[in-house]
Amino acid sequence: MTETTPAVTPGEETVDAIVRAENVTKVFSTRAGDVRAVDDVSLWVARGETVGVVGESGSGKSTVARLLMGLQPCTSGRVVFDGRDLASVQGRELRVLRRRMQMVFQNPFGSLLPHYSAAANVMEPMRLHGRGTKESRRDRAVELLDLVGVNPRFADLYPTQFSGGQQQRIAIARALALEPELLVCDEPTSSLDVSIQAQILSLIGDLQDRLGLSCLFISHNLAVVERLADRVAVMSEGRIVEEGPAEQLFESPQHPYTQRLLGAVLPVTS
Numbered sequence: 186m187t188e189t190t191p192a193v194t195p196g197e198e199t200v201d202a203i204v205r206a207e208n209v210t211k212v213f214s215t216r217a218g219d220v221r222a223v224d225d226v227s228l229w230v231a232r233g234e235t236v237g238v239v240g241e242s243g244s245g246k247s248t249v250a251r252l253l254m255g256l257q258p259c260t261s262g263r264v265v266f267d268g269r270d271l272a273s274v275q276g277r278e279l280r281v282l283r284r285r286m287q288m289v290f291q292n293p294f295g296s297l298l299p300h301y302s303a304a305a306n307v308m309e310p311m312r313l314h315g316r317g318t319k320e321s322r323r324d325r326a327v328e329l330l331d332l333v334g335v336n337p338r339f340a341d342l343y344p345t346q347f348s349g350g351q352q353q354r355i356a357i358a359r360a361l362a363l364e365p366e367l368l369v370c371d372e373p374t375s376s377l378d379v380s381i382q383a384q385i386l387s388l389i390g391d392l393q394d395r396l397g398l399s400c401l402f403i404s405h406n407l408a409v410v411e412r413l414a415d416r417v418a419v420m421s422e423g424r425i426v427e428e429g430p431a432e433q434l435f436e437s438p439q440h441p442y443t444q445r446l447l448g449a450v451l452p453v454t455s
């Protein structure tokens with residue numbers, strides 16, 4: 186049975202969060218001194234919800250994503266995934282938790298294995314996690330490629346033989362291979378042409394509806410986030426300066442930083 190996560194602040198509505206960052210801080214020690222990349226951030230994603238994180242370059246968005254995924258330890262605070270403090274989970278249990286959260290990155294080509302075919306890229310996480318037989322993994326990979334809109338006839342082509350948009354679809358199919366509950370998308374469309382961006386955003390929205398995925402969606406582009414997010418957190422200099430339901434935040438942004446970001450937005454083409 187899974188535990189539900191308690192509310193973190195008095196008065197805050199109890200939310201059945203798949204993942205929750207509680208007062209998380211991340212400090213990187215560099216030769217030039219300490220960089221406080223994330224500063225006392227609390228953020229959660231409820232089951233089936235899409236949370237957008239927006240902010241200018243360097244505001245700490247990717248670091249928050251890595252902390253939520255347990256890819257880096259927090260300097261202070263904690264991340265709780267489905268009721269488990271990630272810092273207290275190790276070994277096999279951590280592997281199992283990791284399977285339940287997957288990431289889609291900005292540059293699909295960089296995240297695919299160039300010497301593996303599209304199908305082999307999608308099969309690889311299943312192989313690493315000892316899922317099924319080679320035949321069943323292949324069948325599943327072909328199904329997933331079909332689901333994300335890559336013609337299964339092209340399953341044996343290599344990443345370089347696909348366009349950027351198709352590569353991102355393959356990367357999304359691979360992220361879905363282990364049936365994650367949480368998908369963290371870090372600028373998944375910013376390396377793509379505008380028309381292709383819209384297609385990938387529709388795909389992510391559609392997959393969420395069909396698979397009931399929870400999603401953390403990171404972008405510096407507010408228009409992109411507006412399209413997908415139920416709730417939005419705005420980051421500046423490592424802190425969340427404003428957070429709320431997407432509609433409300435876009436209609437009446439309260440913080441001057443959000444107002445400035447919105448003022449800089451160009452309408453998205455779809």
Ligand SMILES: Nc1ncnc2c1ncn2[C@@H]1O[C@H](COP(=O)(O)OP(=O)(O)OP(=O)(O)O)[C@@H](O)[C@H]1O
Pocket residue numbers: 213214215220221222240241242243244245246247248249405
């Ligand atoms: N491994 C690291 N070592 C040192 N500093 C880091 C490291 N990772 C991130 N930073 C710093 O932390 C701050 C936040 O970076 P982060 O990549 O999280 O921001 P971001 O909002 O995702 O930016 P972008 O949109 O450009 O990716 C930046 O000042 C960055 O230089």
